[in-house]
Amino acid sequence: MPTLTYRxxxxxxxxxxxxxxxxxxxxxxxxxxxxxxYKVSRGLLEEFGPMRVVDTPITELGFAGVGVGAAMVGxxxxxxxxxxxxxxxxxxQLVNSAAKMRYMSGGQVGVPAVFRGPGGSAxxxxxxxxQAFESWYAHIPGLKVVMPATPADAKGLLKSAxxxxxxxxxxxxxxxxxxxxxxxxxxxxxxxxxxxxxxxxGDVTIICHSKTVAVALKAAEQLAAEGVEADVLDLRTxxxxxxxxxxxxxxxxxxxxVAEEGWPFAGVGAQVVDIxxxxxxxxxxxxxxxxxxxxxxxxxxxxxxxxxxxxPAKVIAAVNSVLYRSGQ
Amino acid sequence: xATRARPHPRPRGGLDSTRAEAYRGWLQQMLLIRRxxxxxxxxxxxxxxxxxxxxxxxxxxVAVGSLAAxxxxxxxxxxxxxxxxxxxxxxxxxxxxAELFGKAAGCSGGKGGSMHLxxxxxxxxxxxxxxxxxxxxxxxxxxxxxxxxxxxxxxCYFGEAxxxxxxxxxxxxxxxxxxxxxxxxxxxNRYGMGTAxxxxxxxxxISERACSYDMANEVxxxxxxxxxxxxxxxxxxxxxGQKLPTLLEVRTYRFMGHSMSDPIHGHxxxxxxxxxxxxxxxxxxxxxxxxxxxxMDEASVKTMDKRMLEEVEDAYQFAExxxxxxxxxxxxxxxxxx
Numbered sequence: 001m002p003t004l005t006y007r008x009x010x011x012x013x014x015x016x017x018x019x020x021x022x023x024x025x026x027x028x029x030x031x032x033x034x035x036x037x038y039k040v041s042r043g044l045l046e047e048f049g050p051m052r053v054v055d056t057p058i059t060e061l062g063f064a065g066v067g068v069g070a071a072m073v074g075x076x077x078x079x080x081x082x083x084x085x086x087x088x089x090x091x092x093q094l095v096n097s098a099a100k101m102r103y104m105s106g107g108q109v110g111v112p113a114v115f116r117g118p119g120g121s122a123x124x125x126x127x128x129x130x131q132a133f134e135s136w137y138a139h140i141p142g143l144k145v146v147m148p149a150t151p152a153d154a155k156g157l158l159k160s161a162x163x164x165x166x167x168x169x170x171x172x173x174x175x176x177x178x179x180x181x182x183x184x185x186x187x188x189x190x191x192x193x194x195x196x197x198x199x200x201x202g203d204v205t206i207i208c209h210s211k212t213v214a215v216a217l218k219a220a221e222q223l224a225a226e227g228v229e230a231d232v233l234d235l236r237t238x239x240x241x242x243x244x245x246x247x248x249x250x251x252x253x254x255x256x257x258v259a260e261e262g263w264p265f266a267g268v269g270a271q272v273v274d275i276x277x278x279x280x281x282x283x284x285x286x287x288x289x290x291x292x293x294x295x296x297x298x299x300x301x302x303x304x305x306x307x308x309x310x311x312p313a314k315v316i317a318a319v320n321s322v323l324y325r326s327g328q
Numbered sequence: 329x330a331t332r333a334r335p336h337p338r339p340r341g342g343l344d345s346t347r348a349e350a351y352r353g354w355l356q357q358m359l360l361i362r363r364x365x366x367x368x369x370x371x372x373x374x375x376x377x378x379x380x381x382x383x384x385x386x387x388x389x390v391a392v393g394s395l396a397a398x399x400x401x402x403x404x405x406x407x408x409x410x411x412x413x414x415x416x417x418x419x420x421x422x423x424x425x426a427e428l429f430g431k432a433a434g435c436s437g438g439k440g441g442s443m444h445l446x447x448x449x450x451x452x453x454x455x456x457x458x459x460x461x462x463x464x465x466x467x468x469x470x471x472x473x474x475x476x477x478x479x480x481x482x483x484c485y486f487g488e489a490x491x492x493x494x495x496x497x498x499x500x501x502x503x504x505x506x507x508x509x510x511x512x513x514x515x516x517n518r519y520g521m522g523t524a525x526x527x528x529x530x531x532x533x534i535s536e537r538a539c540s541y542d543m544a545n546e547v548x549x550x551x552x553x554x555x556x557x558x559x560x561x562x563x564x565x566x567x568x569g570q571k572l573p574t575l576l577e578v579r580t581y582r583f584m585g586h587s588m589s590d591p592i593h594g595h596x597x598x599x600x601x602x603x604x605x606x607x608x609x610x611x612x613x614x615x616x617x618x619x620x621x622x623x624m625d626e627a628s629v630k631t632m633d634k635r636m637l638e639e640v641e642d643a644y645q646f647a648e649x650x651x652x653x654x655x656x657x658x659x660x661x662x663x664x665x666x
Contacts, residue, residue, distance in 0.1 A: 025475065051475060057505070062464050062498025069468020069482075072453055073403060075475060096458050097465060105446035106437025107661035109453060141662050165664035 001184060007177040009151035010040045013158035014078065016186070018048055021076060024162055027054035027063055028080030028117070037082045038118060038177050064090035064115065068097045071113040071167075078162060081117035084133050084171055090115075091136075098167035099142030114161045116170035118177070119147075120211055120261045121298055124305060130298035132262035134209075137169040138239040138271070144168045144192055145238040149213035151181035153236055156190030164192060173211040195242035197249065201229025204319050205249040205256045207272055209235040212259040212291075212310055219315035228323065238268055246272060247280050254285040255322040259315050264292040289318040336546055336562075338555060348623045354396060354553050355618060355629070358388040358611050359636040361412040364421055365584075367640045368411065368428055368442075372588045376648070377428045381442050384412035386583030389610035390515050391416040393556030394483070394576075397564050403451045403469040403482040405462045408443035409515075410455035413485060419447045421643035431650035438653045439661070459520075460486060460493030463512065467499040470510035474571065481567040483511045488577075489520020491534050500575065504541035509567035511560070512575045515550065517582040522596035535577035543575055550580030551608045554617070581605040 004012065018024045025048075030037045032045040032055040045053040056063040060081060067079035081087040087094070098111045121130030138145045144166050148154040154172070161168040198213060199220050208216040213234045220230040231249045235241065250256050256276060258269035269290040276288060294308040320326065343351060365383045372381045384391070391413040395404070406413045414424050419435050427434025428442050436446045443457040453469070456462035466484030473480040490496050491514060503510045514534050518525055526532060538545035544566055548559040556578065563574035583606055585591050593599045618624040624632075 057498075057501065059498040059502070061495055062467070062502055065461065065464025065495065065499065066468035066471055066502060069405075069465035070472045070475070071468070072465065073469050073472045075472050092458060092461055093464065096461060097456070101454070102664065103661045104436060104440045104444040105448065105454065105661075106434075106439050108436070108446050108448040110664050112664075144663075 001182040003180050004151050004183040005177065006151045006154050006173070006179045006181070007038060007040055009155040009183045010158055010172065011042055011044070012183070013155045013162070014041065014044060015047065017159055017162045018044070018052060023074065023076045024078065025052040025054065025075065026078045026080060027056055027067060029056055029058055029082045031055060031080050036080070040177070041080070060086050060090035061093060064093040065097065067113050067115070068093055068101070068111055071111040072101060072109050076112050076162060078114045078116060081115065083117055083129065083174065084119035085129050085131055087115070087117065094137065094143065094167070094169065095140055099140045103142060110165050111167045112165045114158070114168045114170050116158070116172060118174035119171040120174055121309060122174045124300055124302060125298070126300045127297035132260065132293070134171055134238050135262055135267045138268060142167065143239065145171070146192060146236070147171045147210040147238060148236060149173065149176070149210050149234050151179060151183045152188065153190055153196070155183050156188045157192065157236065159189045160192050168192070171210065175211055190236070192237045193240040193242055194236065195245035196234045196236055197231060197245070198234045199230065199232040201231055202253055203229045203255070204323060205231040205233055205253045206315060206319065207233050207235065207246060207256060207258045209238065209260065209268070211261055215310055215312055216259055216315055219312040219319065222312060222316060223319060228319065230319065241271070241275070243275055243279070246275060250276055250280050251283045254283055256284070256288045257291060257315060257318040257322055258288065259291040259310055261293055261310060263295055264290060265295065267292055286322040286324065289322055291315050291318050336548070336559060343554070343617070343621045343623060345623065350396065351618060351623055354392050355611070355614050355624070356632055356636065357392045357416050358553065358614065359633050360421065360639060361388045361391070361415050362611055363633070363636045363640045364415060364424070364643070365411060367644055368425070369584070369588060371428070371644065377442065378430065379441050380408070381428070381588040382409040382586065383584045383588070384409055386605070386610070387515060387517060387550065387580045388412055389553035389556050389614065390513070390550045390578050390580050391485070393553040394513060394560040396557055397560035398481065398483065401451065401478070401480050403453055403466070403480060405453050405466045405469070405483070406455050406485045407459070407462065407487060407490070408455050408457045409487070410445055410485070411442070414445040414447070414452060414455070417447070417452045418450055419445065419452060421639055422646040423447070425643040425647040426650045429647040429650065431647055432653040432657070433646070433650040437657070460490035460495040462486070463490065463495050463499040466510055466512070467503045467508060470503060470508035470573070471506065473509050474506070479568050481509045481511060481564055483513060485513045485515060487520060488514055488516040488518070488525055488534055489523065489528060490514070491537060492528055500538070500541045500543060500573070503573040504543045507571050508573055509571050510573040511563045511567055512573065514575065514577050515580055516577055517580050519582065519586070519596065521586045522590070522594065524596065533577070535575060538575040543573055545575040545577065548576050548578045550578035551610045551613055553610060553614050
């Protein structure tokens with residue numbers, strides 16, 4: 001199986017889907033001539049031409065709306081936001097137009113569009129460029145929210161997102177683009193709404209997604225050295241959430257930690273905890289703990305930034321706590 | 329470069345008698361909308377229609393004259409003051425009234441309401457409730473027409489208050505940049521809710537905004553359906569033939585309040601102003617023209633009006649008796665069933 005970066009896996013998915021279906025096109029800032037701000041669209045302009053790889057002005061609200069309108073009449077746009085921070089300017093189009101069109105038209109008009117780009121924090125980009133917004137979009141009925149953590153999932157999930165008849169919010173990890181992994185060639189499709197057990201262990205469940213998957217795996221590795229075996233469950237899709245996989249793992253381990261890059265208040269983890277306490281209360285041997293970003297705007301200073309972010313040590317501390325175990 | 333619009337010369341001479349049937353059809357549509365809106369206002373006062381209800385009375389010639397210039401495959405998006413456009417495009421009075429009543433037989437299944445009328449089968453792609461936000465959608469539909477190399481045109485109706493919104497600027501810039509077959513119809517009825525144009529916009533000739541995008545533009549008298557239609561034909565020709573967008577600033581007037589909860593005049597305009605504007609009622613302007621040119625007589629205008637009253641009464645009865653949405657309809661259409 002070939003080894004690809006996360007970036008190139010996304011590129012492959014885009015290329016294959018554009019080859020498969022002429023209704024699929026890519027639009028956004030710098031996707032064409034510049035080859036993508038993060039080079040996800042490298043080579044696509046040359047292969048598909050400017051009508052299908054459309055460079056837009058810096059006008060997030062406007063081009064998101066253009067994508068919604070094109071999707072309403074049957075095209076399948078992939079709208080790239082340079083980052084999800086900038087997409088706040090477009091959120092009205094995602095929430096009020098894309099998510100609601102099918103419902104308020106009584107089922108007549110759908111919006112089969114993918115809105116994608118990097119989210120979360122990178123390194124020292126400061127408060128306005130380091131934010132995780134998945135819980136905002138996951139709140140909205142009518143949207144799906146997808147967040148791949150590995151190159152193989154990036155390809156397989158993007159292909160599914162493009163083929164989905166609903167508006168899909170596809171949030172890539174800004175720090176994941178260079179991550180390498182094995183990626184199946186050709187028709188590799190990962191269904192939306194299915195979590196993936198990235199590591200199996202019977203003592204505790206660590207639920208994570210996107211960039212926190214690598215953090216959780218690192219924590220699990222360290223815990224294993226101390227004799228604690230963790231399930232690492234990668235949600236992959238935030239909405240629809242794979243409730244079954246969450247409950248199956250927690251029913252096995254009876255202890256759970258939920259890690260995410262977002263802020264604590266009304267985050268994705270809050271929803272996961274709610275599901276577990278409603279559906280599997282009697283399975284729990286300890287309260288569930290959440291590991292999140294600090295409840296502050298992201299600081300620029302390197303040390304402060306490190307203190308604000310989720311890291312393996314914080315996950316391990318939470319695991320030790322739910323196991324009523326003192327750290328080594 | 330696109331230049332500041334000058335009023336297009338008013339068509340001179342008599343009406344083209346070979347188009348008499350179409351002309352009478354326009355009057356009929358305007359009467360249908362007027363009578364429909366009066367009935368909707370009545371039903372709202374009786375509590376049969378809920379939420380917001382924005383009436384189109386006074387602006388009928390804009391929707392009727394412009395939509396008459398479109399083909400069956402063209403795309404239409406509107407703001408939330410769209411009952412008239414829906415009727416003029418051909419959604420039945422029954423289906424529109426039933427939607428206002430929230431009934432299953434409504435054109436959006438009772439889930440849209442007054443502000444979200446849809447009939448995708450005839451390209452009527454919504455009333456939209458966020459001021460200006462639907463303008464980029466129309467640009468996207470025009471983009472799709474270009475992408476697929478069809479000769480479709482995308483038309484977008486919005487009020488003059490929407491032009492101060494970023495979405496308007498962003499959408500028109502891209503339409504001009506990419507040479508898209510879009511027609512933006514700004515229905516300048518003078519007031520964004522209770523704020524007069526002069527209190528909201530730094531320039532008063534909205535058509536001039538098109539110059540920023542090097543876009544063709546016209547100022548149109550929206551109280552004269554013939555003038556409206558002629559301007560729209562030029563815009564459609566530009567869109568279909570040359571694949572270029574147009575901004576039409578249509579000068580019209582809202583005879584009623586902003587919505588049913590707003591009085592006809594109130595603090596922001598005087599009774600005298602409304603009375604003065606009512607002297608150019610688009611229905612009177614057109615029916616008098618047809619009578620003057622011998623294409624109709626007073627009696628046939630009255631008969632036509634009576635028929636429209638009956639059609640609206642039928643729609644009202646239909647909506648009242650139509651069943652409520654049932655079963656699991658609450659949870660359907662959130663996502664596509666795949």
